[in-house]
Every structure is written in structure tokens, then in C-alpha cells.
Amino acid sequence: MLLLRYTQQRLRSLIAEVDQSLNLEFPYPDSEEALHSLKGIFEEHLHALGALTPKNQGDVVAQSCQLALRAICDYLFFVGFIVRSTAIRNAFEAFGPLLRLAGGVLEPGKPPKEQRTKLVLSSEWDYSPYTFPVVKRLSDYIFIGLPAPESSNPLLLPLSGHEIGHAVWHRGTVRQQCMAEARSAVIQALQNNLVEYRKLFPALAAVPDDQLGQDFRAIESWQPALQWCLHQAEETFCDFVGLGIFGESFFHAFAYLLAPGYGSRAPVYPDIAVRVQRQAASAAAFGITFPPSLSGIFKPDTFQSGPNETFLVKIADEAVEMLSSDLLARAKLAACAAPARASDEEIQRIKACIGEMVPAENCESIADIINAAWLAYHDEKLWDGYGVPADRKHDVLRDVVLKNLEIFEIEQIQGAA
């Protein structure tokens, strides 16, 4: 029972750590509530282990301990994430508008006071920004983390549209709809590449071509391609949702963060150049234009692996291409729940206010504010005559936009009162 004792003590230590963290000052309730939820997960494992005795079967006890250890490994990170969400480097001004946006898209038609969606914004000492669109057992939460140097950069907020897309994918019916379609697409892609498949998987010669989708000997060979296809489909869907919500500012934020690409690729993501081409091709569907300045800014990834894995990545890529137009249609539907983007005239009005270093009043959405911000960012004549040094413009723009978000949130709260 040493294993059980160690596991229980690890959980007690972690719960004590969470209790300490609950004494912090939280800028908004969602972080604190997430911490309570995490504590509940650890306590639940402790409770389950407490019911075990030396008479229980060894493998049953071991499996329970393994799950508890996994929970610690999986969720400890979030304790730190939530603790860091209290740091003043985070853009607290963005919290209210983002939460409002997320709630509107994920729970359309529900008054804000009845929405369950919760948001935690934090920062990391890791360049890659990331989100956690799905955290098992914390499915009402969206966690968004930005690299510490960019954690207060509101121009990157459009990427949160992509992250909201992940929540739509997992919470609604989109994922389920795509699973069967992805399977059919992968099988179709295999049929289109049968010669190469048979060459690479000679051990499956006994499986007839028309049984590749039904026979487990074959299924296990292409199962990775299906998982990659589903992940890639999800990323593509989320790009489309981001575009639908934020319009052109999504292109700019994506490029700012990721161009020209890392150069190497993980199969769960589309090749970055292909991904951006798909975004660009979808622009017309959202009534926006792909910025000519971003054309060619992304370079294709390389993928280096053995022949079997390379082939399966190719199958996944081809399958995702087959799904692309349906993903776009579903994303458009999801993004409809967000406030409609304003006219060019309105965006120019907001931009003009930014040009005078004052927040614009009566804005309709954060997408409008951020679209105007990106126009200002690209305006080489911005603040000419205001005495702002060129290397300070980005910081000043950030501050003006954050102030605009603050005003926007106050207006929203007053309007709802």
C-alpha cells in the first residue's frame, strides 16, 4: 500500500498549494472559480483513493493511482496558469469584452447573466502563445495564454477568435458531425493513393480494398491519419471562426505572431502556407479582403519523417482539403452569433480617434476596435506631428487601444444596466 500512501500524500500537498493560491487577489472571479474547480478534481481523486483498502486487487489500486498521478501532471500546470493570471502584466481591460464575445458565440441567445462561459487570461515565459480550448473537467472555461512580452498587446486579440472556435468545436455538434465525415474522407484519400499504401503496408495485403475502412488490421494502420485529419480540421475551422468574428484583423494578428512560420511542422496542424492560403481563399465568404501586404509572407513547412508517417500525413492533408468547404460553412454559422462587423466608415471613425490618441465612444464590438487598431498600426503617417518616436508607437498604440476597450466595456455595462 506504499503506492497508495505516496499518491495520497502527493494529492494532499497539491491541495495545500491550491489553498495557498486561493489567498491571492483575483482581478475577476473566473480565475478563482477555476482554482476551486481544480481543487475539486484533486479532492475527488483523494476521495476515490481513500475508499481503497489492502484487500482491493493490486491492479485496480495501481490504475486508480495512475489516474491520480495523471491528474496531477495534467492540472498542476493550470494552478500556475491561474496564479499568473493575477499578474499585472496581463491586459485586464480585454477580459470583459472577450468574455462577452465568447459567451455570445458559445451560448447564443442567452442573456449574459445566464451564460456559463468563463475565461482566464494569463501569460507564459514561452514564445508560443496558446490556449486550452478544451480542458477536461473544466469545459465551461476558455484559457488563453500569451507570451509574457505580448500579454498586454490587444492587437493579438483576434487570435482569441480562433480559440473561441475551439470551444465551439468541442461543445457543440461540429466535432461529432466532422468525425464521420473525416473518416470517410481519410478512406477516400487512401483509395486515391492505393498503390502507395499497399507498397508501404505490405502486411495488409490480405485485407481487400473495400474492407480498408472496416478491418482493424487496416484501421490501425491509418488511425493516425484520421486523428491528424481531425486535428487539422479543427484548426482550419477555428481559423474560419476567427476570421468570421474579427475580419481582416485576424490575418494581421496571425501574421504578426507566426510569419514566416517555424519551418518545421507537426502533423496535427496544416502546413502553414496551405493554412494561410485557405484563410485567404475564404476571405470573400466573410466579405473581407486578404491584405496584399501579407501575400507570400508565410513559407511552407518541411516535414521530415519516415515514409509511412509521411504518407499518412499526406492522407490527412488530402482528407482535410475534402472537408474544407463544409468547415467554412459551419464556421460562418458559428461566427454569426458574434456582433456583425461595422462598415468601413465606422472603422475609419474609430481609427481617426486613435489618430488623435483618444478612445472612440459608442463602438459596437471589440472586432471593430481591433480592426481600426490594425489600420492605425499600418498607417505610416500615424501621429505625425505628435512627437511620438517611431520606436514608441507600438507601445502608445497598445495603451490607446486598451483604454478604448475599457471605455467600450464600461459602455456595455451601462447599457445592460
Add this chain to the structure above:
Amino acid sequence: MPEPRDTVSEFYALTLGLDLATTASRAAVALDDLTLGRDPDLAVVKRLAEDVALNLIEESTADMATAVVVRRALIETMPQEAENTTLADLRKNARDLIRRLKAVAQNGAQPDMEELARLRSVCVALSRNAMGSDGPAYERSIPQAPQ
């Protein structure tokens, strides 16, 4: 947190909505407790049966990852299962497993201790294989991660 689908004790209300690995492990514990003459809450055993049905039997919600996990668990506990290679075969065997789990959930303690032990082994194997194929509890979505 997802709403429980059944009326259960407050403790198990927390566990409902868990992943397959955790549900299967909890079911194994419940079955083990039955063999020890205890009186566990068997809602999680029923929940496991329902999850397998939802993710494997029902066409509209079938998940290939669950299919692979269930097949591996069945082969581990019944090696002759390796001869059955089709999805249709797996669904047939899974239906049988679901029926047996539901029977225990409904009737509680069984005179056939061997059957309880067999089901317990299948649940442990399910949990272990599900953990092996599960990703982490969270998916970190980096817009385009490096390899």
C-alpha cells in the same frame, strides 16, 4: 462541468462526465468492491456501459479511437478476440460487454464471482488502454507549433 445523466450520489455526480480512462477505472473499483462483499454505488458501471455504447455502437457518434481502445482491452483480457478483425465483430462483442455491465449495475452482487472478476479485468484494461491513447487532459492549442 457536464451535467450528470442519472440521479446518483453527490460523489459520483462529480465523476460523471469523466473520460473513458477514469470511468473504466472507477467501474473496476466498484466491481472489485462487489467481489469483496461491499455495497458500492454501481452508477459508474452503468455509465461505462453507456459511454461504450455511445462511442462505439451508435453510428452517428462512433469514435474510432474508442473502437481501437475497446478492441485492445478485449484482446488483452480475451486473447482469442485478436482473431476478430472487423468493426462489425467488435460491435457484437461490445454489445455483449455492455449487456453484462448493465446486468451488474442493475442487479448488484452476483453469485458468479468469476464473472465479476472478468468484468473487473476488462475495466482495468479499458482504463489502461484509454490512458495510453488519450492525450493529456488539456489540448494546448498553439496556432502552429514547431516540430
